[in-house]
Amino acid sequence: AETARQKTAEDMEALKRNSGQWAGELEQDYANLQLNEVPKLNRLLDKRDATIAALEKQLDALKVAAKEKAALETALQSAREEAAANADTARKLTGDIAALHGDIEGLRAKASDLETARSRIESLLLAAETQAATAKSTLATLQNKRLPDLENALAAEKAKTAALERELATRPGTQTSGEMPQSASPDARTEGTEQQSGRAPRDRAAVATLLAGLPGLGRLDDSGRRQLQDALASGACVTDALESVFDKVPLIVMRNLMRELKSDC
Numbered sequence: 718a719e720t721a722r723q724k725t726a727e728d729m730e731a732l733k734r735n736s737g738q739w740a741g742e743l744e745q746d747y748a749n750l751q752l753n754e755v756p757k758l759n760r761l762l763d764k765r766d767a768t769i770a771a772l773e774k775q776l777d778a779l780k781v782a783a784k785e786k787a788a789l790e791t792a793l794q795s796a797r798e799e800a801a802a803n804a805d806t807a808r809k810l811t812g813d814i815a816a817l818h819g820d821i822e823g824l825r826a827k828a829s830d831l832e833t834a835r836s837r838i839e840s841l842l843l844a845a846e847t848q849a850a851t852a853k854s855t856l857a858t859l860q861n862k863r864l865p866d867l868e869n870a871l872a873a874e875k876a877k878t879a880a881l882e883r884e885l886a887t888r889p890g891t892q893t894s895g896e897m898p899q900s901a902s903p904d905a906r907t908e909g910t911e912q913q914s915g916r917a918p919r920d921r922a923a924v925a926t927l928l929a930g931l932p933g934l935g936r937l938d939d940s941g942r943r944q945l946q947d948a949l950a951s952g953a954c955v956t957d958a959l960e961s962v963f964d965k966v967p968l969i970v971m972r973n974l975m976r977e978l979k980s981d982c
Contacts, residue, residue: 848874
């Protein structure tokens with residue numbers, strides 16, 4: 718025990734002798750920390766704070782960009798749907814335009830046929846007038862020479878003229894002026910009048926049924942619809958009937974009516 722006590726006392730003395738040195742070293746180490754390591758740590762902390770702030774800004778920017786991306790995706794989807802709808806509308810309009818072009822070509826062909834028929838009728842009328850003038854000249858020349866023979870020739874010429882007039886009366890649109898030949902029946906005179914005016918009446922019930930199921934007439938009120946029905950039933954041209962109730966005639970309605978009623982005007 719005495720030896721242990723003495724050893725402890727010696728150790729205490731050694732500690733006392735070294736404690737001053739250790740305190741100096743600790744003070745030196747603390748001073749080094751304050752001068753060198755602590756500023757480094759502060760700079761590292763400032764840099765870390767700056768990095769965190771920059772990352773937070775980037776995060777905020779990414780959040781805003783994500784919202785903008787979602788909005789852009791929604792707008793893009795809407796634009797795609799609208800483009801698809803516009804494409805369908807364009808295809809329908811293209812089909813309608815192609816159909817209208819076809820109708821126009823058909824009308825042009827009909828107009829050409831009518832012009833050819835009119836030219837032929839004019840040629841026939843001119844020939845008839847020439848024949849009549851020749852007959853009158855012959856009558857004036859032979860009146861005082863051979864009256865009986867002249868009367869017979871005149872009767873023959875009248876028969877030819879009557880036959881020519883009957884032939885012309887059977888052709889559509891040939892009665893342009895004057896009355897029908899006396900030999901024509903009442904039905905023939907009625908038919909000639911209808912051909913001359915181009916206003917052959919139509920079946921009123923069929924016209925009413927057609928208008929009831931025809932698209933494009935929603936803008937017409939009851940009065941305008943009745944006016945259009947009356948005009949078409951009386952035999953009026955489709956374009957004239959539509960112009961009487963529309964400020965701007967719908968082309969599709971005109972096309973459908975001309976096709977269903979088989980009208981060329």
